[in-house]
Amino acid sequence: MIRRLFILSLLVVGFSSCKNDSATTSNKPEENIPNTEFAALLEDYSKQGYALDPMVATNAGDMSYNTEFPNFLSADYKAKKRAYYESFKSQLSKIDISTLNATEKMSHNVLNWDIDINLEAMQFKKDLMPVDQMWSKNLDFNQLASASNAQPFKTVQDYKDWTTRVDNYLVWLNATIDNMKKGMAEDYVLPQSLIKKVIPQFETLAKGNVEDHLYYSPIKNFPEDFSDEDRKQITADYKVMIADKIMPAHQKMVDFLTIDYLPKGRTSSGINATPLGDDYYNHQIKLYTTTTMTADEIHNLGLREVARIRSEMEAVKKEVGFDGDLNAFFEHVRTKKELMPFTERSQVIAFYDSIHNVMKPQINKLFGKQPVTAFEVRRTEPFREKSAAANYSPGSLDGTRPGIFYTPIPYVETYNIFDKEDLFLHEAIPGHHFQIALQQENAELPTFRKTLWYSAYGEGWALYTESMGKELGLYKDPYQYFGMLSSEIHRAIRLVVDTGLHAKGWSREKAIQYSLENEAESERAIISEIERYMANPGQALSYKIGQLKLIELRERASKTLGDKFDIKEYHNQVLETGCIPLQLLEDKIDAWIEASK
Known part of the structure; x- marks a missing residue:
């Protein structure tokens, strides 16, 4: 954005408990010595996180969970999710931060923040409004059905795995209706204007010819090495899946949204008009x-x-x-x-x-x-x-x-x-x-x-x-x-x-x-x-x-370092850590500026 290097004076980020220790610590002997206990904790966090949300695993390229789609709305799932975060919060508190190198300290701070924000989210009943026109899980799942995304369709087993995953997805889809009914009883409902946008998305998958259906896409993209027998069997299975499962399930959603949910949709626009309120x-x-x-x-x-x-x-x-x-x-x-x-x-x-x-x-x-x-x-x-x-x-x-x-x-x-x-x-x-x-x-x-x-x-x-x-x-x-x-x-x-x-x-x-x-x-x-x-x-x-924080940090570095400022190195410093909260990024850039003087 030009950038006018406009300073965001209001952006005073308040996560002091999340400070990047590496910004103030320069204990050289520790720098490249990994803490094996902490590394194991992080690896467990990833593995258990993939099991908790298999869609994340699939999108990351981990094919271990390609048949799974949990019912994210069930009480059992929510209990497992809370236990996951609370367990790692407890384990993290036992790590001696002084034994961590700079990269590990950043990971420690990021993990702490990630756990806290996820636990905080669980106190709200947002899942009583589980679908919308842009952000809900059915849209992510339907993208996989195109056979051009993260879900693999390279082997016969891949094709079978998808049918199993579809069955699991339909359990969640049915649960969304139950949750929306509870939401209607407790005033957690979408605005009518959004419901009107959601209905056509389900309607598209509820009607038409099976051969033209989105979920038929994998059949149109068989790998060349599939035998005629496999092609015939998979095609028959997918036709049944679409006609007897996918289309009826989506028609059920269309009927519910049109007949029951839309008339109860709210005329207000903001989330503070629901019981979620200002706190959410x-x-x-x-x-x-x-x-x-x-x-x-x-x-x-x-x-x-x-x-x-x-x-x-x-x-x-x-x-x-x-x-x-x-x-x-x-x-x-x-x-x-x-x-x-x-x-x-x-x-x-x-x-x-x-x-x-x-x-x-x-x-x-x-x-x-x-x-x-x-x-x-x-x-x-x-x-x-x-x-x-x-x-x-x-x-x-x-x-x-x-x-x-x-x-x-x-x-x-x-x-x-x-x-x-x-x-x-x-x-x-x-x-x-x-x-x-x-x-x-x-x-x-x-x-x-x-x-x-x-x-x-x-x-x-x-x-x-x-x-x-x-x-x-x-x-x-x-x-x-x-x-x-x-x-x-x-x-x-x-x-x-x-x-x-x-x-x-x-x-x-x-x-x-x-x-x-x-x-x-x-x-x-x-x-x-x-x-x-x-x-x-x-x-x-x-x-x-x-954006304004990145502009502010770039201007700060340029002004402080003068001729020593290197735009490529600034971008390297920003990009090398991956996504982190803004205060952690600011601490890192400030440390780099100080070291570069």
Whole structure:
């Protein structure tokens, strides 16, 4: 984001108990001597964590749990989850921190924070609203059914494993109805506008020809070495699975949502209108920003950022010679035919590939450490693309599955490219792909940290990378630069509308109107975004909070080190630890600055 190197004075992160000991300790003899007891604890944490959530294991490339999908909503599962975190919290307290090297101290602090935030989350009854249009487990599971994601379909056994996993998934799916019925009785229900978006997602999987069904995809992609007999048997089994299990289960959900749940849906928009209340939103702020900022602080910060970025947008409007006001310019950008040049979806993919090719010669100037994991651009699967945002799907830990940038293209003729260069920087390179792939490839990190995700760090990094477009040979067209500003103001608006919805009593309509008045996104896209914030309170705050902290730390390092400042080394320092809470990152960067003087 340019970056104006705007200092976030409000970002005073309050996790003093989580301080990175390595930032203040320089006991050289310890540096490279691993603590075997602690290493065993971390390994157990990862292994038991995979057993607790097999989807995490599959996405990481561990195929040990490919038949499993636990009923995350059952009392038995919740008891196991609580016992898991409490057990490791107790074990961690017995580790002598003075015996740990710098990397281990960081892992100790990160693990402590991770356990605490997960235990804190368990005190809330959020699972009485177990499905939504964007974040719920059924959407993650259905992605696996496409046979183009983490679930393998390479052997006959793989195909059999999937049918077993589907049976387990359907147990969870049935439990969601029971939980939503309890939620209806206790006033834990989704807003009606979100329910209306969820119903079509289930409806798509409840009807149609078996051969056209998403779950039939593996049959269309048989490995060449399968025998005719295996192909025939698996095809028959999958047809039965789809017709007798998948379609009826999803139709049952459609009927429940339409007949029973929708009429009980709430007309309020914010989470504080449910019994979860302000306490839950404060927890979500802490989870997604890894700070102790308040909703009021974040809301006011967002208002200031929106005003600042609008002034920069005015300069671009003047540069291209547009005579109307800024809101008229938004509409001009939304509807400018030259910015919607595609007639085929393949052209969209080729456009992103061309962005990558422009950047390649410049990448080495800014990044010393670069991933070896492969990367691809793909269209978002049709079953979810009408309500999905562009996203990055990480590769496997062993690097055999590439990182994938998914872009939804529901209406190719109106696919506007004005903000797509910065989108590629954010979701792909050097944003999520660099950050996540390097984290997974780092041999010094314990397994649990290779798959760990803190949104303030991960999304903050991705938003920060958008600032490097000009350095990477992009943003030559003023409309593309305006697109970068539009993406930045979009994240600043999130600070305003997310807190507005969940802490200040804003309606969905008020949040939509505020966004329409301050950014160039289409009304359709804005509605999807506002409903995204309604479904997962606080997540949208992480981008700008993390970005501003990274900008602050970069400016601090540059100012302190002067000619000794190396941008590649700064990026190395940020990326090498993987996702960590922001205070731990700040401690690390401060220690690096001090050591580099």
